[in-house]
Structure formats: structure tokens, C-alpha cells
Amino acid sequence: MIKYRDTLLTNIHKQIETWYAQKSPVSHEELYRFLHSLKGTSGTIGLTDLSDLSQILLDRMDDMPVKEWSLGEWRVFLQELITLCYEQRSEPEVFIENSTLQRETPCEQQPLVLILDDDVTLLMYLKEYLEKRNWSVIATVYPHKALDYFHDMNPDCFILDLNIPETGGFQVMQTISEKIKKQYVPTTIISIDCERETRLNAYRLGADDVMCKPLDMEELVVRLERQLRRKRWMNSILFLDELTGVNNRNSFVDTYQRLLSDAQRTNTPFSLAFLDIDFFKGVNDTYGHLIGDEVLTRFAAFIGQSAEKQDVLFRYGGEEFILLMPRTSVQTGKMRLEQMLSAFCSLAFEAPEGTFSLSFSGGIVQVDEPHKPHTYWVEAADTALYAAKNAGRRRIETAQITETHDSPKVKLKVAIIDDDPMIRVMLADSIQTSFDGWMHVDIQTYEEGAAFFDSTWHQGQEPYLVILDGMMPQMDGLEVLQKIRNLPNAKKYTVIMLTGRTEEQDIVRALQLGADDYMTKPFRTRELEARIMRLVKRML
Numbered sequence: 001m002i003k004y005r006d007t008l009l010t011n012i013h014k015q016i017e018t019w020y021a022q023k024s025p026v027s028h029e030e031l032y033r034f035l036h037s038l039k040g041t042s043g044t045i046g047l048t049d050l051s052d053l054s055q056i057l058l059d060r061m062d063d064m065p066v067k068e069w070s071l072g073e074w075r076v077f078l079q080e081l082i083t084l085c086y087e088q089r090s091e092p093e094v095f096i097e098n099s100t101l102q103r104e105t106p107c108e109q110q111p112l113v114l115i116l117d118d119d120v121t122l123l124m125y126l127k128e129y130l131e132k133r134n135w136s137v138i139a140t141v142y143p144h145k146a147l148d149y150f151h152d153m154n155p156d157c158f159i160l161d162l163n164i165p166e167t168g169g170f171q172v173m174q175t176i177s178e179k180i181k182k183q184y185v186p187t188t189i190i191s192i193d194c195e196r197e198t199r200l201n202a203y204r205l206g207a208d209d210v211m212c213k214p215l216d217m218e219e220l221v222v223r224l225e226r227q228l229r230r231k232r233w234m235n236s237i238l239f240l241d242e243l244t245g246v247n248n249r250n251s252f253v254d255t256y257q258r259l260l261s262d263a264q265r266t267n268t269p270f271s272l273a274f275l276d277i278d279f280f281k282g283v284n285d286t287y288g289h290l291i292g293d294e295v296l297t298r299f300a301a302f303i304g305q306s307a308e309k310q311d312v313l314f315r316y317g318g319e320e321f322i323l324l325m326p327r328t329s330v331q332t333g334k335m336r337l338e339q340m341l342s343a344f345c346s347l348a349f350e351a352p353e354g355t356f357s358l359s360f361s362g363g364i365v366q367v368d369e370p371h372k373p374h375t376y377w378v379e380a381a382d383t384a385l386y387a388a389k390n391a392g393r394r395r396i397e398t399a400q401i402t403e404t405h406d407s408p409k410v411k412l413k414v415a416i417i418d419d420d421p422m423i424r425v426m427l428a429d430s431i432q433t434s435f436d437g438w439m440h441v442d443i444q445t446y447e448e449g450a451a452f453f454d455s456t457w458h459q460g461q462e463p464y465l466v467i468l469d470g471m472m473p474q475m476d477g478l479e480v481l482q483k484i485r486n487l488p489n490a491k492k493y494t495v496i497m498l499t500g501r502t503e504e505q506d507i508v509r510a511l512q513l514g515a516d517d518y519m520t521k522p523f524r525t526r527e528l529e530a531r532i533m534r535l536v537k538r539m540l
Contacts (some may be wrong), residue, residue, distance in 0.1 A: 005045055005088070012038065012085050013422055016078070020421035025068035031077075032061055047088060053081055079429040083525055086426055111228050112534070114155035115139040116146035116172065117190070118164045120508040126159070128520075129217055136534065141511050143167040150176055151289040152318075153534065155185060157227055162191040162198070173205040178290065180206045183242040184234055186227035190215060241315040243293060244300035252314050252322065256374045259312070259326045264370055271325040271333040273364040274381035275303065278393040280319040283358070285491070287351040295349060295358065302347070306340045322378065330366035330398055337362050337396045345394070361388040365399035412536060413462050416445045417452055417480060418469035418498065426525065427467060434529050448472050449480035463492050463539045465532065470499040470506045478509050485514045494535050498523070 015034060019026050035054045043051035057077070069077070113130055117123045118141050127137045138153065140146050143164060150158060158176075162169035169189060180187060186209075189202045194212035202210050209223055239251035247255070256272075263270035277283075277299055284292040296319060303323065304313050312324045325333045345359050363384025367377050384399035391397070412435070416427050424445040435441040442462075446452045449472065458464065466484065470477035477497060484493050497510045497518040510518055517531055 005047060008038075008041055008045065008047070009085055009088055016082065016422050016425070017420075019074065020071065020425070023071065025070050026074050027068060028061070028064075028066040031069055031074060032058065035061070050081075050084060050088065053084060057081065075425050076429070079425070082422055082426050083430065086422060087524065110134055110136045110530075111156040112136045112138065112153060113157055113159065113224070114146060114149050114153070115159045116143060116164070116169075117141065117159075117161040119161070120511055121504075123511065124504065124507055130221070133221065136530070138517065139511070142514070143172050145514070145516075146172065147175060147289065148284075150185070151179070151284065151292065153537075154183075156231060157186040157188065157224055159188045159190060159224075162189055162193060162202075170201060170205065173202070173207065177206050179243075179293065184231060186224075186231055188220075188223065188227070241300075244297050244315050246300045246304060246321070247312060247314045249314065249316060252316070253374060255312055255314075256324060259324055260367060260370055263326060263367070266327075268327045269329040270367045271328045271330050271364055272367055272377050272381050273323040273325060273333060273337060273362050273396075274316075274378065274385045275321045275323060275337075275360055275362045276385055276389070277319040278359045278361055278389075280358075283356075287353060287356075291349070291351050298347070298349070299344070299358075299360070302344055303340060306343065308336075322381075325364075330364055333364050333366075334396050334398055337364060341394065341396065359394035361385055361393050362396040363388060363399055364396060365401075411440045411442065411462050412539070413457070413460060413464045414441055414443045415452055415458065415464060415466045416443065417447075417449055417466065417472070417477070418445075419447050419472045420469070421447070423469070423498075427528075430525050430529060431532065434533065449475035449477070449483070452480065453483065461492075464494070465536060465539070466493055466495045467532075468495055468497050470497055470510065478506060478513065481510060481513045481515060490514075494539050496528075496531065496535070 035058050039051050039054035039058065042048075042054065060077075113135050115123060115126055115137060117126070117139075120141055123139045123141065127139045130137050138149050138155070140149065144167075146160065149155070160169050160172055164172070169191070173187070173189075176185075176187075179185075187207050188209040188211060189207045190211050190213055191198065192213045194210065199210045208227055211220060211223070235250065239247060241248040260270060262268075277295065280292065280295070283295055296315075299319075300313065300315065300321065303321065307313060307323060308325070308328070310326050311328075314322045314324070316322045323337075325336075328336070341360060341362070345357060348355050348357060363381045363386070365377055365380040365384060380399040380401060384397040388395045388397040414431055416424050416431075418424050418427075424447070428443050428445055432441060432443060444455070444457055446455075449468075452458060452466075466480075468477045468480055472480075477499075481495055481497065484490060484495060487493070494516045495514070497507070497515045499506050499510070499518055499520055507518055507520075516535060519528055519531065
């Protein structure tokens with residue numbers, strides 16, 4: 001039966017590829033005949049999901065007028081079928097790999113593990129081993145990228161090798177030592193050198209554990225799970241942000257509900273402000289993450305001291321803060337925030353490279369419909385914040401409630417470079433759906449790398465996410481990656497490589513060339529979406 005299933009899925013792939021290549025419209029009759037044939041064959045050989053979906057699509061066509069289907073129309077119409085066919089082709093291998101594992105963990109609940117090791121083969125093995133246990137893994141061979149990931153992505157634990165050329169593991173530990181004193185990130189050293197003095201030095205620098213190579217993988221997982229349990233427990237009982245000392249997100253909902261109840265009981269206004277430091281990523285890139293941490297700490301202290309006694313400040317994530325302002329109308333709140341902004345802009349920050357100043361932007365909304373959930377008001381203030389960003393930054397905007405349902409707030413450009421039209425269609429539609437209502441995404445697809453560079457589309461100032469196939473005719477994925485990393489503005493490109501399972505050397509080379517992540521084909525679209533979301537949150 002597997003042989004017939006593979007033949008059917010291959011034929012579907014070829015048909016989609018043919019329609020995509022011909023550019024001309026597909027007739028109503030041809031599309032209907034394709035689905036009708038697919039329904040019968042897939043049901044016969046046991047692909048019931050595919051058969052049921054084909055029937056649903058046929059029923060929809062029965063209610064439509066006969067027409068010529070343009071490429072855009074049939075692509076959207078067949079989106080769910082294309083995704084299902086891809087996952088059916090992947091299914092046996094994926095299920096075999098996961099057959100001994102527990103039920104899948106939702107993507108947002110997966111612990112994030114950061115790994116730094118110059119041994120790419122071990123890096124790949126660790127990544128694959130931990131991902132099979134439903135952990136998210138970011139892996140790199142470069143210390144500077146590991147440090148960026150450590151600060152930007154807030155991993156749940158960090159694994160690093162001591163013996164790294166140029167910048168050793170101890171030097172990396174020294175760099176993050178101040179951060180891990182304030183923010184608990186369990187750190188495990190792995191090394192061939194496990195002499196007593198080496199272990200003592202690792203512990204002095206803040207390592208939580210030391211393991212000797214060769215690694216016992218089962219023991220590594222047990223140790224990491226113990227550290228993660230401790231971190232989860234600490235996070236559950238701590239309500240203060242470890243870096244800035246202000247409230248963290250754990251206490252936000254309870255505090256919001258309490259202040260909202262007080263506002264209803266006393267019939268007084270209640271406002272919520274979303275604040276974000278302007279060009280904060282540039283601070284980290286120019287002056288380093290330690291200076292960036294100092295900026296966050298001083299900003300939180302400044303807002304806390306400038307706010308009214310009854311106001312409550314939260315670090316919501318990264319450089320984003322929420323200020324709850326009870327007994328404050330939106331007009332009064334905006335005026336107070338503008339006064340804070342003016343004073344903050346006059347502050348001087350010191351760095352070895354010189355003195356610099358900063359500003360912030362904000363959005364504020366008055367919570368005047370208490371039955372609506374807190375997420376509604378956070379989103380409204382967040383939308384106003386991005387209106388302030390788009391208007392030039394260094395300003396406070398009042399939320400227009402209709403904005404929360406109008407144009408999205410942030411712009412991201414996504415390039416999908418793959419010679420397989422089915423992959424291009426599936427990924428483009430999946431990514432568009434994932435970002436609907438959150439941000440504006442400009443997605444372009446390319447069947448080969450030269451077309452990407454020939455277009456002027458990639459020369460904008462927005463951040464770019466590039467999803468890149470490793471194996472393509474003419475200019476292959478590694479050549480495209482190398483060319484991207486040689487661009488003068490290479491930092492604005494975040495790259496995910498898609499590779500075949502047998503292309504180990506390609507993965508090695510991709511990591512060495514600076515790929516931010518990689519996924520092996522076949523993959524689950526939900527897993528890729530989760531990785532994209534994780535990387536995008538770091539980019540913006």
C-alpha cells in the first residue's frame with residue numbers, strides 16, 4: 001500500500017508543479033476532474049484524510065460558477081490540500097522517529113536550549129536528539145552569535161563547549177557572568193578536559209553543571225530536565241524581573257484585574273501604556289549587551305521613579321514595558337508620558353566608545369470597556385505604540401480602538417527560495433496565515449537564488465527572513481547564504497536553511513557560513529512556523 005501511496009503523492013506533486021510552471025489559468029473542468037480522481041484513488045488506498053478533503057473541495061466547487069482559475073486563485077483554493085500532501089509524504093519517517101516519544105508539547109511550551117560547540121557533527125547530533133524530545137534548539141559554532149542569541153532569545157538553558165578556537169568557553173562564560181547572576185539561565189559546560197581545576201573554574205564563573213565528553217546522552221537529558229524544572233519553579237514563584245527589578249509578566253494579569261476592579265468600584269479612569277526603547281537593538285550591536293542591560297535597568301528605574309505612586313510598571317519582554325495607570329485618563333496619561341519622554345531624552349549613557357542618548361515611544365489606551373479581556377487592551381496600546389514608531393519614534397500615540405482590527409503594525413519581508421513550487425506555495429500560505437492580524441508580511445517566492453539577488457526587493461531597510469533550500473540548480477543554497485552574509489547589511493537577514501537528511505556536509509557548511517537555523521526535510525509545517533515565530537521575535 002505504501003508503494004501506491006507514494007506514487008499518488010508523487011503524481012499530485014507533478015500536477016501542481018505543471019500548473020505552477022504553465023502560468024496560464026486552469027480550467028474549472030480540469031481542476032474538478034483532478035479532485036474527483038484524487039478523492040477516489042486516495043480513499044481506495046487508505047488516505048482517508050486526503051479523500052475527505054477532496055470531497056470538501058469538490059462540494060465547494062459545486063457551489064461556484066464555472067470559471068478559469070488563475071494561479072493565485074487555485075493556489076489559495078488548494079492550500080490545505082497542498083500542505084496535507086506534503087505532510088503525508090513526510091509522515092512515515094516523522095512517525096518512526098517520534099514513535100517512542102511522549103505526546104507532542106505545544107510549541108510555545110517547549111523549552112529553548114542554546115548550544116555552542118565548534119564540533120559541528122556533535123552540534124547536529126545534540127540538536128536532533130533534543131528536538132526529538134520536543135525541545136526547541138538553537139545551535140551555533142560561533143561565540144558571537146551564541147552571545148547574541150543568549151541576550152536576544154532568553155534561552156531556558158545554555159550548553160557550551162570549553163574548547164572553542166579564538167574565543168574559548170571560559171571567555172564566553174566571563175562575558176555572560178554578570179547576566180546569569182541576575183537572570184537564572186542554567187548553564188552546562190561540556191568538555192574533553194574534566195580536570196579538577198577546569199571544573200572549579202567553570203563553577204566559579206557560574207556554570208551549573210560540567211559534563212565530560214564523550215557525552216552520555218541519557219544522563220545529559222536527565223541533568224538538563226532537573227535544571228529546567230528548577231527554572232520553571234523559580235519563574236513560577238518570582239514576580240520580579242531579574243534584570244531590572246520591576247514586575248515581570250507573571251504578575252501582570254492578577255495586577256491588571258485588581259486595578260480594573262478598583263477602577264470599576266471607585267468609578268475612576270484606568271489607562272494602560274505600552275512603552276518601547278527606540279533603536280535598542282542598535283545599542284546592543286554598537287555597544288554590546290552589557291551596556292544594553294544597563295540601558296534597560298536605567299530605563300526601568302527612570303520610569304518607575306517618574307510614575308505616580310499608584311502606577312505599576314512591568315517588563316513585558318525585551319525592551320518592551322507596560323505601565324498600568326490607575327485613576328488616570330488617557331489624556332492625562334499621555335501628557336505625563338510625554339513629560340517622561342522629554343526628561344529621558346536628556347539622560348546620558350556612558351560606553352567605552354563614548355556618550356550617547358536615547359528616546360522611547362509609547363502607545364496608551366483607556367480601559368473603558370471592562371468586559372473585554374486584558375489582551376484586547378494590550379493589543380490596542382501595542383498598535384498605538386507601532387503607530388508612534390511609524391510616525392518617526394520619540395512620541396506617544398493614543399490608541400484608536402479600530403486600529404486593533406485594521407492594518408497590522410510591523411513590516412517584515414520574507415523570501416522563500418526553493419525550486420519546488422509545492423514547497424513555495426505551502427510555505428507562503430502558511431506564513432501568511434501565521435502572521436495575519438499581528439504584522440504586515442511581504443512574502444516573495446523565488447525558484448532559484450539568482451532571481452532573489454536580481455530583484456531590488458531585497459534591498460529595503462526592513463528586516464528580512466530568508467527560508468532557503470540547500471539543493472537548487474545553478475546557484476545552490478550555500479552559495480546564496482554566502483552571498484547574503486557578504487552583503488554590507490548582512491545583519492538584517494535571518495536565514496533558515498532547509499536540507500535533506502543525507503546532506504550532513506551541507507548542514508556543517510551552512511552553520512559555518514552563519515545560518516541562523518536549519519530544518520531537515522521532511523518537516524512539519526507547525527514546527528517550522530514555531531521556529532519562524534521564535535526568530536522573528538528576536539529580529540524585531
